[in-house]
Amino acid sequence: MTDPIRLSKRLIELVGCSRREAELFIEGGWVTVDGQVIDEPQFKVDTQIVELSAQARADAPEPVTLILHKPAQLSLDAALGSITAGTLSEEHSFGKRPLRGHFLRLESSSSLQDDASGLTVFSQDWKILRKLTDDRSKIEQEYVVEVSGDMVDHGLNRLNHGLTYKGKELPAVKASWQNENRLRFAMKNPQPGVIVQLCTAVGLKVVWMRRIRIGGVSMGKLPEGQWRYMTAKEKF
Incomplete structure (x- = not known):
């Protein structure tokens, strides 16, 4: 009985590739051990069946x-x-x-x-x-915000055109009602706490908020x- 060896070493023995190629094949998910993909070059094998995919490429994996x-x-x-x-x-x-x-x-x-x-x-x-x-500063983000309370008169218009809260100018945003207690906010580079401030300024309290989009990614x-x-x- 032989001692277990690294998967990368076994692959080198099987296909005659270099050590770096073996590591790239394994890290790329092209190697199976008894039919299961193993992507760790240091994985130890002994009598298992090691196979290299026919489509294997010794390329560094693309960043994800x-x-x-x-x-x-x-x-x-x-x-x-x-x-x-x-x-x-x-x-x-x-x-x-x-x-x-x-x-x-x-x-x-x-x-x-x-x-x-x-x-x-x-x-x-x-x-x-x-x-x-x-x-x-150029990429729009979109949030859905559940709120409680009663919005002040013309509150939605004020949100869309800019308003002041405690002496601080708040940015104009794209605001609309999703339903009777949820607002949608779209804005670029929202500063920390700004959504809570916007809601408070028009008489609403934030219950929860969820970001649903950044730019073109939803x-x-x-x-x-x-x-x-x-x-x-x-x-x-």
Whole structure:
């Protein structure tokens, strides 16, 4: 009986590739052990059947961007820690296989309003992270806000044209009623606490709020606490 060896070493023995190629094949999800995809080069094997996909490419995996429906009570760090293969939305689990490398080196640059839930972006792609940072004043965000209380006269018009709260000028926003107790707000680069201030200024109290869109990327029907991959067709 031989001692178990690293999967990468076994692959080198099988196909005659270099160590780096073996690691890229494995990290890219192209290698199976007894029919199960294993994406860790250091995984130990002995007598199992190791196979390399005929479509395998020794390329570094493309950086991914993940869209999470963050619960309001989770901090950003806790939200990042909640992203695992097990919390991938079942409805969005087709077309891309979660790999261990997809959960490494993720960063976020799209802060939510305080106590809000909703669309949060985590990305490995420096181009997306830079766009969300450099163009934040140009990218529109949309929130759904449940409120209580009675809006002052002409309150919706005041929200859409700008108003003052406690001597502070608040930005004009795109505001509309979704139903009798939910407002939709669309604005660019909302400052911390501004939605609460806007609602208070027109006689309303915020019950909860949820971000549903950043630029051209919408959260859709993603369940709370679950995530999906951002597609190549989506643009912020």
